[in-house]
Amino acid sequence: MSSLRNALRSSVGSKTLMALTGLALLGFVLGHLVGNLQIFAGQEKLNAYAQMLKDSGPLLWGARIGLVVVFVMHIATAIRLTLANRAARPDAYVVQVNQRTTYAARTMLMSGLIVLAFVIFHLLHFTLGVTHPEFAAEGMVDSAGRHDVAKMVVLGFQSIPVSCAYVVAQLLLGLHLMHGVSSLFQSLGVQHPQLAFLERGAGRAVAAVVVIGNCSIPLAILAGFVPEGVVL
Amino acid sequence: MRFKLHVWRQSGPNAKGAMEAHDVDGITPEMSFLEMIDLLNEKLLADGKEPIAFEHDCREGICGACSMVIDGVPHSPERAVTTCQVHMRSFQDGDDIHVEPFRAKAFPVLKDLVVDRDAFDRIIQAGGYVSVNTGGTPDANEIQIPKVAAESAMDAAACIGCGACVAACPNASAMLFTAAKIAHLGQLPQGQVERGARARAMVEQMDAEGFGNCTNHYECMDACPKEIHVEWIARMNRDYLKASLTAKD
Numbered sequence: 247m248s249s250l251r252n253a254l255r256s257s258v259g260s261k262t263l264m265a266l267t268g269l270a271l272l273g274f275v276l277g278h279l280v281g282n283l284q285i286f287a288g289q290e291k292l293n294a295y296a297q298m299l300k301d302s303g304p305l306l307w308g309a310r311i312g313l314v315v316v317f318v319m320h321i322a323t324a325i326r327l328t329l330a331n332r333a334a335r336p337d338a339y340v341v342q343v344n345q346r347t348t349y350a351a352r353t354m355l356m357s358g359l360i361v362l363a364f365v366i367f368h369l370l371h372f373t374l375g376v377t378h379p380e381f382a383a384e385g386m387v388d389s390a391g392r393h394d395v396a397k398m399v400v401l402g403f404q405s406i407p408v409s410c411a412y413v414v415a416q417l418l419l420g421l422h423l424m425h426g427v428s429s430l431f432q433s434l435g436v437q438h439p440q441l442a443f444l445e446r447g448a449g450r451a452v453a454a455v456v457v458i459g460n461c462s463i464p465l466a467i468l469a470g471f472v473p474e475g476v477v478l
Numbered sequence: 479m480r481f482k483l484h485v486w487r488q489s490g491p492n493a494k495g496a497m498e499a500h501d502v503d504g505i506t507p508e509m510s511f512l513e514m515i516d517l518l519n520e521k522l523l524a525d526g527k528e529p530i531a532f533e534h535d536c537r538e539g540i541c542g543a544c545s546m547v548i549d550g551v552p553h554s555p556e557r558a559v560t561t562c563q564v565h566m567r568s569f570q571d572g573d574d575i576h577v578e579p580f581r582a583k584a585f586p587v588l589k590d591l592v593v594d595r596d597a598f599d600r601i602i603q604a605g606g607y608v609s610v611n612t613g614g615t616p617d618a619n620e621i622q623i624p625k626v627a628a629e630s631a632m633d634a635a636a637c638i639g640c641g642a643c644v645a646a647c648p649n650a651s652a653m654l655f656t657a658a659k660i661a662h663l664g665q666l667p668q669g670q671v672e673r674g675a676r677a678r679a680m681v682e683q684m685d686a687e688g689f690g691n692c693t694n695h696y697e698c699m700d701a702c703p704k705e706i707h708v709e710w711i712a713r714m715n716r717d718y719l720k721a722s723l724t725a726k727d
Contacts, residue, residue: 253722257653257691258681258715327691331649334583334690340486340497341576343550347648347695354693429694435719437712 289475364415542640552642580645604683646701649690674721
């Protein structure tokens with residue numbers, strides 16, 4: 247076990263850890279997106295899906311705890327590596343010119359921390375109803391007695407500042423994914439001339455899907471969209 | 479040609495350094511960058527001043543001794559060259575040129591542009607030995623090496639260990655160097671016996687030296703005078719992980 251623990255703390259092992267936890271978080275982001283997009287299929291579909299998740303009990307809690315563990319590992323490793331990287335160059339260059347690196351790659355820590363702040367706000371907003379107590383109140387139920395997720399989302403996104411915050415956070419998440427997804431192949435050792443397209447295009451493709459998909463909901467609601475069945 | 483050279487001057491390892499400006503005149507386009515510094519140093523000596531300390535050896539682009547950052551890029555912004563192979567024709571007459579030492583905690587500055595790159599030697603040493611049969615002189619081509627493997631190993635072996643990858647990396651990581659050295663022997667039949675142990679030992683030594691971590695900026699690949707590819711880093715990741723997961727200790 248000691249060799250495995252040492253390996254995970256090494257530079258190469260830490261990189262693997264970043265890639266694997268990032269991949270797990272990406273899985274959640276994509277699953278969450280697919281779930282959310284059901285709002286376009288109407289209130290019935292979305293609320294039934296939300297109820298199904300709520301009813302999955304231990305499975306739901308397992309997934310939640312797993313996600314928190316992965317999230318904490320991803321962030322803690324990133325901070326540890328960033329501090330080590332800063333220590334590795336104590337004296338800065340007077341003149342430094344970058345030739346290849348991207349804005350997305352250079353701002354991973356910042357985009358990541360802003361997304362973290364957004365995730366906390368998002369949980370307080372919709373999941374826990376701290377910022378908007380009416381979202382978690384007894385009255386937020388549909389005709390079948392389920393939590394009315396569709397109505398809550400519509401009410402939430404009718405606020406222009408809230409929708410703007412969501413869109414900005416998604417753009418930053420997209421920036422984070424652009425570098426993260428493209429570089430996880432390299433980090434995990436997947437490198438082959440015939441797979442070069444993955445490294446070039448996967449980050450942008452995934453970022454585009456996530457940004458467009460997630461932003462479509464607040465933007466549609468701001469434009470006046472109300473899911474079928476929602477009574478405001 | 480004439481230039482205004484801004485050079486990092488630092489009297490010793492723990493001294494505080496600063497940029498110092500010098501006007502250099504009478505430079506011809508075919509002069510190499512190092513010859514331009516030679517000329518400046520002669521002038522400094524004639525004026526009774528301390529010449530600029532810099533490392534150089536072969537001056538034909540194969541030893542990797544000439545280590546400096548020119549205008550923000552190791553070995554200058556010109557692609558695939560060492561500093562000694564950069565010629566003054568690459569600059570415009572009257573240019574301001576900035577010259578600094580490689581900067582990394584693991585490469586401490588000794589004087590002016592000279593840095594201590596012993597950390598690379600210690601990584602190489604950590605790689606250990608390659609097992610070979612003893613006895614009589616082996617016959618030529620006794621060990622069969624596929625052409626593709628030989629060429630690919632040579633691509634990795636082209637690394638001259640100059641340290642430009644570390645200097646260019648935003649995190650001062652030595653992964654391109656270490657990966658090239660691991661990939662070089664790891665692709666040849668002679669290097670198979672110790673392949674996993676070598677990958678682990680070299681990565682551990684690299685970490686112990688205080689280099690940073692790779693975050694896939696790929697600045698190293700563009701700065702490398704031998705155009706070593708980052709594919710070797712992916713290979714090192716594979717070799718290291720496989721060796722660590724299957725290790726018995």
